[in-house]
Amino acid sequence: MIKFSNVSLIYPNSTTTVIEDLNLEIAEGELVLVIGPTGSGKSSLLRLINGLVPHHTGGILAGSIEVDGISTAQVKPGGLAHLIGIVGQNPINGFVADTVEEELVFGMEALNLSNETMRKRVEEVLDLMSLAALRTRSIATLSGGEQQRVAIASALVAHPKVLVLDEPTSALDPIAAEEVLSILHRLVHDLSLTVVIAEHKLERVIQFADRIVHINGAGSAVVGTPEQILMNSPIAPPIVELARTLGLKEIGVSVREMRRMTQEFRDSHAVTKPDAPTSSTKACVSVKGLTISYGAKNAVNSLSVTIYENEIVAIMGRNGAGKSSLLRAIAGVSDTASGEVIVNGTNSQKLHSKQRRESVGYIPQEPSDLLYGQSVSEECKQADEDNQVEAGTTFSLLTQLVPGISGNTHPRDLSEGQRLGLALSVVLSANPRLLILDEPTRGLDYQAKRVLIKMLVDFARVFNRSVIIATHDVELVAELATRTIFIADGDIVADGPTIDVLLSSPAFAPQVSKIMSPQPWLTVADVVRAIETTI
Amino acid sequence: MKKLSFHPLTWWIFSGAVAVAIARANSPVFAIAAVGVMAVIVFSQRDDAPWGRSFNATLKLSLWIISIRALIGVLIGVPIPGTTLFTIPTLPLPAWMPGIRIGGAVTLERLNSSISEGIIICAILVVFGAAASLTSPHRLLRVLPIYLYEFGITVVIATSVLPQLVSAVTRIRMAQRLRGQRTHGIKAFKRIALPLLEESLARSLDLAAAMESRGYGISKKRSKYRPIKWARVDIAVVIAGLAVVGLS
Numbered sequence: 001m002i003k004f005s006n007v008s009l010i011y012p013n014s015t016t017t018v019i020e021d022l023n024l025e026i027a028e029g030e031l032v033l034v035i036g037p038t039g040s041g042k043s044s045l046l047r048l049i050n051g052l053v054p055h056h057t058g059g060i061l062a063g064s065i066e067v068d069g070i071s072t073a074q075v076k077p078g079g080l081a082h083l084i085g086i087v088g089q090n091p092i093n094g095f096v097a098d099t100v101e102e103e104l105v106f107g108m109e110a111l112n113l114s115n116e117t118m119r120k121r122v123e124e125v126l127d128l129m130s131l132a133a134l135r136t137r138s139i140a141t142l143s144g145g146e147q148q149r150v151a152i153a154s155a156l157v158a159h160p161k162v163l164v165l166d167e168p169t170s171a172l173d174p175i176a177a178e179e180v181l182s183i184l185h186r187l188v189h190d191l192s193l194t195v196v197i198a199e200h201k202l203e204r205v206i207q208f209a210d211r212i213v214h215i216n217g218a219g220s221a222v223v224g225t226p227e228q229i230l231m232n233s234p235i236a237p238p239i240v241e242l243a244r245t246l247g248l249k250e251i252g253v254s255v256r257e258m259r260r261m262t263q264e265f266r267d268s269h270a271v272t273k274p275d276a277p278t279s280s281t282k283a284c285v286s287v288k289g290l291t292i293s294y295g296a297k298n299a300v301n302s303l304s305v306t307i308y309e310n311e312i313v314a315i316m317g318r319n320g321a322g323k324s325s326l327l328r329a330i331a332g333v334s335d336t337a338s339g340e341v342i343v344n345g346t347n348s349q350k351l352h353s354k355q356r357r358e359s360v361g362y363i364p365q366e367p368s369d370l371l372y373g374q375s376v377s378e379e380c381k382q383a384d385e386d387n388q389v390e391a392g393t394t395f396s397l398l399t400q401l402v403p404g405i406s407g408n409t410h411p412r413d414l415s416e417g418q419r420l421g422l423a424l425s426v427v428l429s430a431n432p433r434l435l436i437l438d439e440p441t442r443g444l445d446y447q448a449k450r451v452l453i454k455m456l457v458d459f460a461r462v463f464n465r466s467v468i469i470a471t472h473d474v475e476l477v478a479e480l481a482t483r484t485i486f487i488a489d490g491d492i493v494a495d496g497p498t499i500d501v502l503l504s505s506p507a508f509a510p511q512v513s514k515i516m517s518p519q520p521w522l523t524v525a526d527v528v529r530a531i532e533t534t535i
Numbered sequence: 536m537k538k539l540s541f542h543p544l545t546w547w548i549f550s551g552a553v554a555v556a557i558a559r560a561n562s563p564v565f566a567i568a569a570v571g572v573m574a575v576i577v578f579s580q581r582d583d584a585p586w587g588r589s590f591n592a593t594l595k596l597s598l599w600i601i602s603i604r605a606l607i608g609v610l611i612g613v614p615i616p617g618t619t620l621f622t623i624p625t626l627p628l629p630a631w632m633p634g635i636r637i638g639g640a641v642t643l644e645r646l647n648s649s650i651s652e653g654i655i656i657c658a659i660l661v662v663f664g665a666a667a668s669l670t671s672p673h674r675l676l677r678v679l680p681i682y683l684y685e686f687g688i689t690v691v692i693a694t695s696v697l698p699q700l701v702s703a704v705t706r707i708r709m710a711q712r713l714r715g716q717r718t719h720g721i722k723a724f725k726r727i728a729l730p731l732l733e734e735s736l737a738r739s740l741d742l743a744a745a746m747e748s749r750g751y752g753i754s755k756k757r758s759k760y761r762p763i764k765w766a767r768v769d770i771a772v773v774i775a776g777l778a779v780v781g782l783s
Binding site: 079082090096098154158333355368370371372 | 715
């Protein structure tokens with residue numbers, strides 16, 4: 001269905017090749033996963049399929065790409081619209097209409113399909129993606145998962161033979177992500193649709209993939225079955241790391257397979273309950289009766305919580321549950337909040353300039369919102385001056401976090417992970433007593449995530465600081481958080497040590513715990529510790 | 536007041552007509568009255584959508600334009616004789632620049648003329664801001680003929696990305712406030728403008744790419760799923776607009 005022959009790609013004004021001499025053939029009805037570190041050219045590869053690269057972006061393409069026998073060099077992306085459906089990283093940026101129904105028909109109207117065909121297909125796709133109840137809703141009011149479904153539906157409605165998705169689950173909570181993936185799985189099996197997905201959160205998609213394309217960042221790519229690729233790849237989800245740690249001869253990609261393989265190991269260890277982590281009793285943040293409302297709707301209902309020093313608190317919950325609103329109110333920049341938020345003895349609304357920087361550090365969902373300098377070194381210098389610390393402090397923080405960034409680089413040219421690193425070092429240079437991160441792992445690969453985890457743990461333990469983090473990433477929570485708060489519709493529904501909260505809900509349980517149940521182990525590190533104590 | 540559903544071109548035609556009338560009448564009183572009427576329509580009929588805020592944005596922009604124009608009109612330019620309000624020191628200029636002076640006596644007439652010109656220009660701007668507030672850019676695109684392809688893409692990008700930027704400003708401002716920075720003044724403007732520009736470019740490219748990959752502009756003809764029809768109320772509004780032009 002898709003055939004890459006000797007494909008190389010260079011972007012204008014760039015000296016490195018994004019893709020070099022790639023040969024790849026994808027058959028009809030295959031689900032292919034594209035993996036690689038951030039900034040390695042996964043998105044470029046996806047956009048090559050329908051010719052957005054290089055038709056839309058510029059760049060030099062060598063070799064040929066054929067989709068269903070049509071060469072992308074001959075046709076513009078629009079000419080392939082009936083053949084390829086593409087869903088971008090941020091579906092909200094690609095919506096062209098106001099309501100779900102109008103969005104679905106946009107592509108068909110452009111292709112000049114007859115009215116009867118359109119009516120039939122709209123009904124079909126509404127049922128297929130379970131969107132019938134939302135047909136007249138305004139797109140802006142939908143949740144992240146619903147928007148993702150609408151985006152997929154509007155690609156499917158043109159009856160394409162190929163569906164291309166760029167990180168379809170990165171912004172979704174675990175349940176919404178599972179829903180989207182199982183729909184894709186069904187499409188592949190029922191309609192023999194060819195699907196190409198790029199995704200960082202391998203633990204979510206790996207079990208659905210037929211083959212993996214691994215781009216290693218230096219332009220070369222390897223193609224193979226998940227087992228072949230993951231055996232030695234540096235990019236590995238917890239499930240694979242577990243197999244490696246236990247020294248299994250083969251790796252399993254689904255929980256079911258792995259449970260069979262580890263039966264013996266599980267039985268040989270007695271079930272032990274781990275000690276609850278000890279935390280300080282000195283409060284860092286105390287929230288009392290916090291209510292945040294937008295119009296008639298309450299994002300947070302009269303919520304009270306206390307967060308102590310050296311705690312790492314994860315806030316989880318569905319898309320739109322009020323996590324970001326809560327974080328903003330704790331940081332003291334929510335204008336619609338009523339109630340009391342005390343951070344280190346001061347009302348957080350009243351903090352300003354230096355006092356604010358030293359008291360609360362905040363990394364927003366888009367870390368680039370914090371950055372405005374023309375270069376990395378300018379940004380670091382500004383932070384040094386603002387916080388009256390020795391010149392070079394911020395930059396050395398940055399090199400610890402993400403080594404190898406040149407000071408002359410423009411912040412815009414950094415990869416997702418590097419940009420987060422820069423924003424973090426700017427914020428941390430003030431040495432705040434409380435650090436808040438809103439969805440920090442979107443677009444981060446496993447390596448960048450490991451660095452982030454180590455850094456946050458050090459920050460909390462060594463400096464006795466508190467960290468609050470809102471995220472959908474269960475694996476991150478398992479590795480990092482000492483306490484987890486679960487929010488639904490603006491109310492706290494669960495609050496306790498991470499291990500209790502995560503294990504009590506199957507949807508939010510990390511992979512390792514699903515495999516190792518009933519053992520109370522959340523991460524590979526927990527398993528290693530258990531092995532060591534029994535010897 | 537009940538919200539009515541209008542044809543996407545209705546308010547653009549009406550605003551165009553009112554703008555022509557404002558220019559023809561050349562009277563600040565008429566201009567202000569027109570802005571008032573548009574404000575009533577906007578506040579009762581606009582959707583709670585990102586583009587709904589364009590009216591407020593153009594209003595704010597207008598206040599800036601009027602005050603800057605008034606300031607420049609007072610400082611530089613051809614003096615108009617009349618009642619002197621106050622006098623500021625004159626900057627001596629070389630002899631080859633006759634008729635122009637910087638500083639000097641500020642007359643009521645001079646101030647008056649520059650403010651009223653400002654009001655007329657800004658009223659035209661605000662009237663179009665009102666049309667943008669009242670019309671969904673996406674629906675507008677659906678009624679535009681396909682041979683306006685390039686224009687269509689531009690309109691959609693400008694009208695759907697720009698309002699989203701209004702919310703991006705709020706977001707970036709909040710982030711900068713969290714970094715303990717001031718969010719007003721010239722320095723702050725630079726700090727906000729840069730990330731904003733970056734984001735608007737990225738968003739525009741995303742949207743254009745999405746439209747292109749869904750086949751926009753490929754077929755010369757475009758079918759209509761639910762054709763948008765002209766209703767009686769639309770015709771009434773358009774006739775009212777034309778009447779305003781005729782009477783001005």
